[in-house]
Amino acid sequence: MIDIRQVHKTYNKGRANQVDAINGVDLKISEKEFLVIVGSNGSGKSTLLNLVAGSVLPTSGTIHIDSNNVTKLADYRRSEWIARVFQNPLSGTAPDLSILDNFRLAAIRTKPKGLSIGVNPQFKKQVKDKISSLGMGLENKTEQLMGTLSGGQRQALTLLMSVMDTCKVLLLDEPTAALDPRSADIVMKTADKLIKDFGLTAILVTHNLKDAFNYGDRIILMGEGKILKDLQGDKKTGMKQNDLFEWFA
Amino acid sequence: MDFYLTALLQGLCLSAIALGIYISMKIFNIPDITTNGSYTLGGAVTAKLLVLHQPVFVVLPLVIAAGALAGGLTGLIHTKLKINPLLAGILVMTALYSVNLTLMGRSNIPLINTASIFSLINISTDLNHNTFWILLVFVTVITLLIGYLLKTDFGIAMRATGNSESMIRAVGVNTDRMKIIGLALANALTALSGFLITQYQGFADINMGISIVITGLGSVIIAETLINWIRLTSVWLTLLLVLTGAVIFQFVLAVTLSTGVDPVLLQAVTAIFVLLIVSLPRLSFRSSS
Numbered sequence: 001m002i003d004i005r006q007v008h009k010t011y012n013k014g015r016a017n018q019v020d021a022i023n024g025v026d027l028k029i030s031e032k033e034f035l036v037i038v039g040s041n042g043s044g045k046s047t048l049l050n051l052v053a054g055s056v057l058p059t060s061g062t063i064h065i066d067s068n069n070v071t072k073l074a075d076y077r078r079s080e081w082i083a084r085v086f087q088n089p090l091s092g093t094a095p096d097l098s099i100l101d102n103f104r105l106a107a108i109r110t111k112p113k114g115l116s117i118g119v120n121p122q123f124k125k126q127v128k129d130k131i132s133s134l135g136m137g138l139e140n141k142t143e144q145l146m147g148t149l150s151g152g153q154r155q156a157l158t159l160l161m162s163v164m165d166t167c168k169v170l171l172l173d174e175p176t177a178a179l180d181p182r183s184a185d186i187v188m189k190t191a192d193k194l195i196k197d198f199g200l201t202a203i204l205v206t207h208n209l210k211d212a213f214n215y216g217d218r219i220i221l222m223g224e225g226k227i228l229k230d231l232q233g234d235k236k237t238g239m240k241q242n243d244l245f246e247w248f249a
Numbered sequence: 250m251d252f253y254l255t256a257l258l259q260g261l262c263l264s265a266i267a268l269g270i271y272i273s274m275k276i277f278n279i280p281d282i283t284t285n286g287s288y289t290l291g292g293a294v295t296a297k298l299l300v301l302h303q304p305v306f307v308v309l310p311l312v313i314a315a316g317a318l319a320g321g322l323t324g325l326i327h328t329k330l331k332i333n334p335l336l337a338g339i340l341v342m343t344a345l346y347s348v349n350l351t352l353m354g355r356s357n358i359p360l361i362n363t364a365s366i367f368s369l370i371n372i373s374t375d376l377n378h379n380t381f382w383i384l385l386v387f388v389t390v391i392t393l394l395i396g397y398l399l400k401t402d403f404g405i406a407m408r409a410t411g412n413s414e415s416m417i418r419a420v421g422v423n424t425d426r427m428k429i430i431g432l433a434l435a436n437a438l439t440a441l442s443g444f445l446i447t448q449y450q451g452f453a454d455i456n457m458g459i460s461i462v463i464t465g466l467g468s469v470i471i472a473e474t475l476i477n478w479i480r481l482t483s484v485w486l487t488l489l490l491v492l493t494g495a496v497i498f499q500f501v502l503a504v505t506l507s508t509g510v511d512p513v514l515l516q517a518v519t520a521i522f523v524l525l526i527v528s529l530p531r532l533s534f535r536s537s538s
Contacts, residue, residue: 053419055418074423075418075419076418076419076421076422076423076424077421079418079419079420079421080421082419083419084419086415090413091413091415091416092413092415092416092419093413093416094408094409094412094413094416094417095412095413096408096412097405097408097409097412098482101405101408101409102409102416104402104405105402105405105406105409105416105417105420105422106420108402108420109419109420109421110421113402113403113405113406113422114401114402114403115398115401115402115403116401116402117397117400117401117402118401118402118405119400119405143482145482
């Protein structure tokens with residue numbers, strides 16, 4: 001599904017403050033795989049996620065999604081395959097637009113945004129039904145501005161928005177970092193359920209080792225722009241929480 | 250009575266600018282100074298073509314195109330060359346001064362015995378009443394078009410662009426392209442105000458655009474104050490309030506002048522008035538908390 005080959009990303013090349021954020025990464029992520037990336041600050045995990053999303057373009061190497069070469073493709077053109085949830089709940093939604101308008105944009109993520117009115121009664125009902133599946137009591141507030149909701153509610157809705165249109169890859173960039181433990185739990189459970197229900201290929205970047213342990217079927221540890229450890233299948237599921245803590249010892 | 254009617258007519262002429270500033274300032278979050286130049290551009294194109302005896306329906310699309318071109322240029326400079334939008338606007342505005350002067354050939358073109366949008370139809374024998382009805386229809390049509398646009402899928406994407414850039418890119422919108430279109434639209438509307446006011450006043454002047462951006466800004470800020478007051482989210486009512494803001498602004502200026510303030514001080518009065526409406530909500534908020 002996602003094929004990253006010999007990717008390097010260097011900032012300020014040739015200057016005193018040169019940073020090799022990604023240092024020759026090879027990574028193949030197969031379809032419906034749920035990959036968790038852990039690593040300390042500055043290990044390159046967020047850069048790697050941004051390289052897949054297209055907000056950062058590689059210095060060298062190639063990236064393929066669904067056997068399409070997307071190496072030079074801008075982020076807004078990769079939305080054909082990719083939906084994103086950001087660390088900052090404000091980034092994934094438009095606060096001054098209603099919940100309904102936010103969902104409308106998400107529902108036409110892979111389509112052109114044309115000159116017809118898409119928010120019709122049928123669409124409103126569809127959104128209500130979707131939102132009621134969260135069980136957060138937000139289904140009757142769809143006309144409300146997104147900015148009036150809490151961070152947890154917004155992250156949960158961002159997740160839901162990602163499956164409003166056909167979605168193959170879901171990128172989760174520390175989605176719970178800004179949330180309280182209870183909201184974080186709801187968001188992670190919602191994400192896990194959506195990934196299973198819709199058969200998504202997912203990448204989760206997280207600092208929360210409990211989440212890294214509980215979710216996903218493959219885990220990699222990054223350090224200095226390289227993949228240091230890579231456990232998948234039985235090795236991931238059979239791993240103990242303590243093993244994970246030792247990676248950071 | 251005529252005194253207030255004149256202010257109302259001016260307000261209606263300038264409401265297109267208010268809509269334009271609303272789009273650039275509130276929807277795209279871009280302070281766009283191109284306005285000063287594109288307003289004069291609208292006036293210059295109008296006067297030049299009317300003097301050459303071109304019919305109004307030929308002049309109108311050309312004015313819109315000229316304004317859109319100016320705004321699109323600012324958008325291009327801002328997005329492709331990564332230049333601060335304020336500076337990009339100032340650059341285009343400055344260049345437009347020469348363009349306008351070249352276009353007009355002199356600093357002032359009076360319109361005598363030329364066609365005008367206000368003489369197209371005679372609804373009323375009273376000249377001012379006739380102008381009022383024509384302006385009302387014109388402004389209503391523009392507002393309906395902009396309102397519809399903002400409600401479409403494209404319009405939602407437009408509104409989200411100035412609001413959350415990361416989100417709108419993640420749902421597949423080219424934000425650079427969107428900003429260029431937005432600024433083109435805003436300046437096309439500004440040029441329309443130049444088109445209207447030139448025919449209303451009967452002349453185009455190279456200096457007509459000086460500080461016109463403040464007029465638009467003041468109108469939008471009046472509207473915004475009202476919007477925050479009644480906590481409103483409807484697109485239609487917002488646009489209506491922006492129009493109201495443009496008219497209120499002209500009324501305040503007219504009343505100020507009628508109290509005997511020296512017209513030389515008009516620009517200073519305008520600036521102080523805008524300062525007042527910007528700061529009043531904050532001042533009253535501070536005293537209550």
